Each structure stands twice: as C-alpha cells, then as structure tokens.
Amino acid sequence: MRIEDELPLKVTRDKHIASKPQEDFQSILSETIQSLPNNLTLEDRIRVKVSEVSAKYSIPPNILLAMIKKESNFNPSAYNRNKDGTQDIGLMQVNYEHNRSLMQEYGIKDPKQLYDVELNIELGARILYENYKRYKSWPLAIKAYNGISADNWDYVKSVLELANKLRW
Numbered sequence: 001m002r003i004e005d006e007l008p009l010k011v012t013r014d015k016h017i018a019s020k021p022q023e024d025f026q027s028i029l030s031e032t033i034q035s036l037p038n039n040l041t042l043e044d045r046i047r048v049k050v051s052e053v054s055a056k057y058s059i060p061p062n063i064l065l066a067m068i069k070k071e072s073n074f075n076p077s078a079y080n081r082n083k084d085g086t087q088d089i090g091l092m093q094v095n096y097e098h099n100r101s102l103m104q105e106y107g108i109k110d111p112k113q114l115y116d117v118e119l120n121i122e123l124g125a126r127i128l129y130e131n132y133k134r135y136k137s138w139p140l141a142i143k144a145y146n147g148i149s150a151d152n153w154d155y156v157k158s159v160l161e162l163a164n165k166l167r168w
Contacts, residue, residue: 053125066163092124
C-alpha cells in the first residue's frame with residue numbers, strides 16, 4: 001500500500017492547479033472577492049475592498065484605512081453637508097457633485113448609491129489614485145482629497161500618523 005493512497009486529498013479547481021501565465025493576481029483576487037459570502041461583517045467587507053483597491057491602484061492599504069477612519073470613523077452612513085450645499089457621503093465621504101465625471105463613469109445616478117460600502121471605497125480610492133497621479137506624492141494626494149487649496153495640513157499629518165500606526 002502506498003502512503004499517498006491513505007492521505008486525504010484536497011480538491012482544488014483545475015485552473016488553480018495549472019494557472020495560465022496570462023492570469024494575473026488582480027483577476028484571481030477579483031474572482032475570489034466576488035465568490036465571498038454576502039454575510040461578511042462590515043469590518044471584513046472594508047478589509048476585503050481595501051485590499052482589492054489598494055492592489056488595483058497601488059495605494060498603501062494603511063493610507064486608505066487611515067482616511068476611512070478620519071473621514072467617517074468607519075461609519076458607512078456618515079453624512080456631511082458642506083457650506084456650498086454639496087454632500088459628503090459614506091466611509092470615504094465621497095462628494096457626488098464635485099466628482100460628476102467619475103459618477104457618470106461608474107453609472108451612479110443617485111447620491112444615495114454612495115452609501116454602498118464597496119462602491120464608496122472604490123470611488124474614494126480612485127479619487128486618491130487620480131490625485132497621486134497628478135501630484136506624485138501621498139501627502140499632496142491626501143491634501144487634494146479634501147481640496148488642494150484648503151488649509152488642511154493638519155488633516156494630512158493626522159492621516160499619515162494614523163497610517164503609520166495601523167497594521168495591515
């Protein structure tokens with residue numbers, strides 16, 4: 001009798017055994033995330049989405065988590081009405097009015113859609129990514145998230161300090 005005949009075998013899908021070279025990490029991660037159960041806790045949903053978008057946009061995940069903490073204290077129902085009448089909504093306090101072209105690109109027709117946890121993180125990460133592409137530094141990208149002309153260096157400093165404390 002052979003030893004391998006006695007060992008329980010773990011059944012794995014063929015494509016994970018012999019993955020094709022063109023399959024990249026992002027496609028496997030995306031598929032895995034979509035196959036996750038819908039009954040994840042809020043914390044798990046945030047971590048999964050942050051993991052996905054940090055890989056997608058090359059954003060350090062601790063910066064995203066720090067921004068979520070500062071923007072909404074991890075409250076997906078967070079809401080703020082600005083002096084100009086616009087609204088910041090959700091975990092990353094995404095502003096529908098200030099990001100109209102992005103809303104159109106993602107097919108968002110109603111600001112209430114921004115309360116969706118995964119969508120809000122996706123949009124916030126995309127905004128941060130676009131800021132980073134433009135300014136080439138995380139401090140400036142974070143500053144621009146709240147308005148590049150705003151006097152918000154205390155916000156930037158607090159996000160970066162918090163990001164340094166967070167473990168991923």
